[in-house]
Amino acid sequence: xxxxxxxxxxxxxxxxxxxxxxxxxxxxxxxxxxxxxxxxxxxxxxxxxxxxxxxxxxxxxxxxxxxxxxxxxxxxxxxxxxxxxxxxxxxxxxxxxxxxxxxxxxxxxxxxxxxxxxxxxxxxxxxxxxxxxxxxxxxxxxxxxxxxxxxxxxxxxxxxxxxxxxxxxxxxxxxxxxxxxxxxxxxxxxxxxxxxxxxxxxxxxxxxxxxxxxxxxxxxxxxxxxxxxxxxxxxxxxxxxxxxxxxxxxxxxxxxxxxxxxxxxxxxxxxxxxxxxxxxxxxxxxxxxxxxxxxxxxxxxxxxxxxxxxxxxxxxxxxxxxxxxxxxxxxxxxxxxxxxxxxxxxxxxxxxxxxxxxxxxxxxxxxxxxxxxxxxxxxxxxxxxxxxxxxxxxxxxxxxxxxxxxxxxxxxxxxxxxxxxxxxxxxxxxxxxxxxxxxxxxxxxxxxxxxxxxxxxxxxxxxxxxxxxxxxxxxxxxxxxxxxxxxxxxxxxxxxxxxxxxxxxxxxxxxxxxxxxxxxxxxxxxxxxxxxxxxxxxxxxxxxxxxxxxxxxxxxxxxxxxxxxxxxxxxxxxxxxxxxxxxxxxxxxxxxxxxxxxxxxxxxxxxxxxxxxxxxxxxxxxxxxxxxxx
Amino acid sequence: xxxxxxxxxxxxxxxxxxxxxxxxxxxxxxxxxxxxxxxxxxxxxxxxxxxxxxxxxxxxxxxxxxxxxxxxxxxxxxxxxxxxxxxxxxxxxxxxxxxxxxxxxxxxxxxxxxxxxxxxxxxxxxxxxxxxxxxxxxxxxxxxxxxxxxxxxxxxxxxxxxxxxxxxxxxxxxxxxxxxxxxxxxxxxxxxxxxxxx
Numbered sequence: 170x171x172x173x174x175x176x177x178x179x180x181x182x183x184x185x186x187x188x189x190x191x192x193x194x195x196x197x198x199x200x201x202x203x204x205x206x207x208x209x210x211x212x213x214x215x216x217x218x219x220x221x222x223x224x225x226x227x228x229x230x231x232x233x234x235x236x237x238x239x240x241x242x243x244x245x246x247x248x249x250x251x252x253x254x255x256x257x258x259x260x261x262x263x264x265x266x267x268x269x270x271x272x273x274x275x276x277x278x279x280x281x282x283x284x285x286x287x288x289x290x291x292x293x294x295x296x297x298x299x300x301x302x303x304x305x306x307x308x309x310x311x312x313x314x315x316x317x318x319x320x321x322x323x324x325x326x327x328x329x330x331x332x333x334x335x336x337x338x339x340x341x342x343x344x345x346x347x348x349x350x351x352x353x354x355x356x357x358x359x360x361x362x363x364x365x366x367x368x369x370x371x372x373x374x375x376x377x378x379x380x381x382x383x384x385x386x387x388x389x390x391x392x393x394x395x396x397x398x399x400x401x402x403x404x405x406x407x408x409x410x411x412x413x414x415x416x417x418x419x420x421x422x423x424x425x426x427x428x429x430x431x432x433x434x435x436x437x438x439x440x441x442x443x444x445x446x447x448x449x450x451x452x453x454x455x456x457x458x459x460x461x462x463x464x465x466x467x468x469x470x471x472x473x474x475x476x477x478x479x480x481x482x483x484x485x486x487x488x489x490x491x492x493x494x495x496x497x498x499x500x501x502x503x504x505x506x507x508x509x510x511x512x513x514x515x516x517x518x519x520x521x522x523x524x525x526x527x528x529x530x531x532x533x534x535x536x537x538x539x540x541x542x543x544x545x546x547x548x549x550x551x552x553x554x555x556x557x558x559x560x561x562x563x564x565x566x567x568x569x570x571x572x573x574x575x576x577x578x579x580x581x582x583x584x585x586x587x588x589x590x591x592x593x594x595x596x597x598x599x600x601x602x603x604x605x606x607x608x609x610x611x612x613x614x615x616x617x618x619x620x621x622x623x624x625x626x627x628x629x630x631x632x633x634x635x636x637x638x639x640x641x642x643x644x645x646x647x648x649x650x651x652x653x654x655x656x657x658x659x660x661x662x663x664x665x666x667x668x669x670x671x672x673x674x675x676x677x678x679x680x681x682x683x684x685x686x687x688x689x690x691x692x693x694x695x696x697x698x699x700x701x702x703x704x705x706x707x708x709x710x711x712x713x714x715x716x717x718x719x720x721x722x723x724x725x726x727x728x729x730x731x732x733x734x735x736x737x738x739x740x741x742x743x744x745x746x747x748x749x750x751x752x753x754x755x756x757x758x759x760x761x762x763x764x765x766x767x768x769x770x771x772x773x774x775x776x777x778x779x780x781x782x783x784x785x786x787x788x789x790x791x792x793x794x795x796x797x798x799x
Numbered sequence: 800x801x802x803x804x805x806x807x808x809x810x811x812x813x814x815x816x817x818x819x820x821x822x823x824x825x826x827x828x829x830x831x832x833x834x835x836x837x838x839x840x841x842x843x844x845x846x847x848x849x850x851x852x853x854x855x856x857x858x859x860x861x862x863x864x865x866x867x868x869x870x871x872x873x874x875x876x877x878x879x880x881x882x883x884x885x886x887x888x889x890x891x892x893x894x895x896x897x898x899x900x901x902x903x904x905x906x907x908x909x910x911x912x913x914x915x916x917x918x919x920x921x922x923x924x925x926x927x928x929x930x931x932x933x934x935x936x937x938x939x940x941x942x943x944x945x946x947x948x949x950x951x952x953x954x955x956x957x958x959x960x961x962x963x964x965x966x967x968x969x970x971x972x973x974x975x976x977x978x979x980x981x982x983x984x985x986x987x988x989x990x991x992x993x994x995x996x997x
Contacts, residue, residue: 241840241850242840242850243837243840243841243844243850243948245950270836273836273852277851354863354864380851380853380924381851382843382847382849382850382851382854382924382925383849383850383851384848384849384850385849385850388844388848388849392844395948396947396948399837399948399950402950403950403951455865456833456864456865456867457833458833458834458865458867459833459834459835459950460835461835461836462835462836462837462840463833463835463950464835464837464950464951465950466833466835466950466951468833470864470865472864472865484863484864484865
C-alpha cells in the first residue's frame with residue numbers, strides 16, 4: 170500500500186459469491202489519479218475485466234461498487250457511491266449513483282471498492298463491519314421483502330440504526346430489467362438495472378458499518394474551503410432544489426412546451442399545475458430531508474393525507490423525474506396516485522423513471538390494441554382496461570410489473586424496448602428509449618441541443634451525462650433549430666468531461682454550480698487527498714473516462730454485430746410525429762440535421778465520423794491499451 | 800482547565816456580563832434540521848482533527864419518515880451520569896454548568912453512556928474516554944463549531960437559568976414552542992405544511 174494518500178482508502182475487496190471467497194487488493198495512486206473514483210473506476214474495471222459479449226446476467230460478470238475520495242468529509246454532497254456493470258436493460262455500459270449514508274459508511278469501514286462476481290448458491294446478503302466481510306444467507310429472512318423492510322431488519326439484526334443498507338426489492342429478485350438498488354429509503358441507484366444484476370447474483374443487500382476515523386491531507390485549509398462551499402450550496406445556485414425541489418420543472422417546462430405529455434405525443438399539458446412543484450409544496454410536502462453531509466436537502470418528502478380514501482399516510486421523496494412519468498406522461502393528475510406509484514417503485518425496487526415511461530407506453534399500447542384485457546389479468550381495477558389518466562390502474566400496474574404478476578406486467582418488466590419487440594407490429598414507434606434506456610423527462614422535440622446530448626450518452630438516453638438541456642432552456646441556443654451546431658457540440662463535449670468528473674469524484678450534480686471550473690475542483694481534491702492535481706489534468710481524466718465508457722460500448726456492439734453509430738439515435742416518434750399542441754406545436758426533429766449533429770459531436774470529441782475514438786486521441790488521453798481492440 | 804480556554808468561553812458570554820451567570824445549551828430547531836449529519840462530522844474534526852461521527856458530542860436523531868433533530872448535553876439537574884461514575888471522573892463546571900470529564904480517572908466503562916437519558920455521552924473510539932459537549936471551549940476556535948457549520952442555521956446557543964427546576968425535554972419543547980429567531984434566507988423560506996383549504 171502506498172503511503173501519504175488521504176481520501177482514498179485504496180482498499181478493494183473481490184467477493185466471489187459462487188465460492189464464497191474474499192480477496193483483498195490495493196488500488197495504486199496512478200489508478201486513482203487517472204480515473205478519480207466512481208464512474209472512472211467502473212469504466213476501467215469493466216474494460217479490463219469484462220469478457221466482451223458476455224450476457225449481462227451471467228454469473229461471471231463483475232458488479233462494481235465504489236466511492237471516490239470525498240465520502241466521510243463535510244464537503245457538500247460527498248456521501249455518494251456508484252454501482253456499475255454491463256446493463257441488462259441496455260446491454261451496454263451501465264452504472265448508477267446514489268447517496269444517503271452509504272458512501273460515508275463504506276469509507277469509514279475502510280473500503281474503496283467491491284468487485285462482486287459469481288452467484289450465491291442461495292439468496293444472501295453481504296454484511297461488512299470495518300475489515301470483516303460476511304456473506305449471510307437470507308432465504309427465509311429477507312428474501313421477498315421490500316427494500317424498506319430489508320433495511321429496517323438488517324439494522325435491527327445488528328442493533329444499529331445507522332448501518333447503511335443498499336438493497337433490492339421483489340423486482341430485483343424477479344430480474345425486472347430496470348430494477349434499482351434502494352438505500353436510506355429514498356435514495357436509489359436507479360438507472361440501467363443494477364438491481365437486476367444484484368438479483369441475478371442472488372444478492373439481496375449490501376450493508377456496511379464503519380467506525381474508523383477519516384483524516385485528510387490539509388484539514389485547516391479544507392475546513393475553511395468547506396465552509397465557503399456549504400454557504401455557496403445554500404445560495405441562489407441551488408435555490409431551485411431547496412425551494413420546491415426539482416418538480417418546479419413541471420411548470421417551467423410546460424411554459425416552454427417541453428413537458429413530456431401523453432407518452433411524448435406533445436410537450437404541453439393543460440393540467441400541469443396540478444402536479445407542479447408549487448402545488449406540491451403547498452399541499453403535499455411535509456418535510457425536507459438531506460442525505461449525509463448535504464447542505465442542500467433537496468429531498469422533498471411528500472405524504473398523502475391521513476384520510477385519503479385509497480392510500481392514506483404514504484410518505485415518499487418526490488423528484489421531477491419520478492413525477493413526470495406517472496403524471497403528465499400518463500395524463501394522471503391525481504397527486505396521491507403519483508405518490509403511491511413512486512413509493513411502490515422505491516419499496517419494490519424499480520427505477521421510477523423507467524417505470525413511469527413503461528406505464529405510459531402500456532397505456533398507449535392498450536389504446537392501440539397491442540395490450541389486451543386478458544393480458545391485464547382479472548384485477549377489478551382494470552375493468553375498464555388500462556386507460557390514459559387512470560391513477561388507480563397505474564398504481565396496480567407498478568405492482569404487476571415488480572412481481573411479474575400478469576402477462577402484461579411480465580412483458581413490461583423487460584423494459585420498453587424489449588416489450589415493444591414482444592408486442593410486435595408498430596409498437597416500436599411509441600417505445601420511448603435510447604439504447605434501451607427509458608427516456609428522461611425532457612421533450613426533446615423542443616430541445617435540439619439536448620437531443621444530441623441525450624442520444625450520445627454511453628448509458629442510454631440520459632439527462633445527466635452532459636447537461637445538454639441547459640443552454641436550450643436558458644436560451645443560449647435556439648432550442649427549435651440545429652443552428653450553430655459546432656458551438657453546441659463543443660459545449661456538449663466539454664460538459665461530458667465535467668459531468669464525468671462530478672460522477673467520479675462523486676459529488677451531487679446539484680452542486681455543479683458551486684465550483685467555477687475544473688481548477689476549483691482540483692484544489693479541493695488536493696486538499697483532501699494530498700495528490701497533486703490541476704484543472705487540466707482533471708479535465709483530461711474526464712475525457713478519458715467518457716472515451717473509455719464509449720469504447721466499452723463499441724466492443725459490446727461488435728460482439729453483437731452492430732455498428733455503434735446506429736445506436737446514437739432517438740426514438741422513432743421524435744423524428745416522425747410533431748408535437749400536437751402547446752408552445753412547441755408542430756415541432757419535430759429533422760433526422761438528417763440530427764445525424765449531422767451527431768457526427769459533428771464525434772469530431773468535437775476527437776472521434777472519427779463513425780464514432781470511434783481515433784488512435785491519436787486515445788494515446789493523448791492515456792488509453793493506449795484500447796488501440797487495436799475496438 | 801487552562802486559563803486560556805476560560806477566557807475564550809467568557810468572551811462567548813460577554814453579552815450578559817452584568818447579569819447573574821447563566822448557562823448555555825445548544826438547541827436544534829427540528830423544523831430547519833434536515834438530518835444531514837454535518838454537525839457530527841464537524842464536531843469530530845474540531846476536537847480530533849479527523850472526521851468520525853462516532854466521536855461526536857452532538858448526535859443526530861432521525862426517525863423516519865420526517866423527524867430530524869440533533870441533541871447534546873442538556874445540563875440536566877439529576878446528573879445520573881455523575882451518580883453512576885465509579886471512578887468519579889465526571890463533574891460539573893460551576894461557572895458554565897457543563898459536564899467535565901477527567902481523562903485521568905475515566906476508564907471508558909460507559910456506565911454514563913447508559914445512564915444519560917438523552918444519549919448525549921459516548922465513549923471515544925480511539926481514546927476510550929467518555930466525551931460530552933464542551934461547547935468547543937477547549938478547541939482551537941473556542942466557539943461551538945457545529946453551530947458555525949450547520950448548513951441550515953438550525954443550531955442555536957440558548958441561555959438557560961441554572962436555578963430553574965425543569966425537565967430538560969420540557970425545556971426544549973418550551974424553547975421550540977417559543978420559536979427561534981428568524982434568519983433571513985431571502986426568498987427561500989422554510990416551508991411549513993399548510994392545512995387543506997377545502
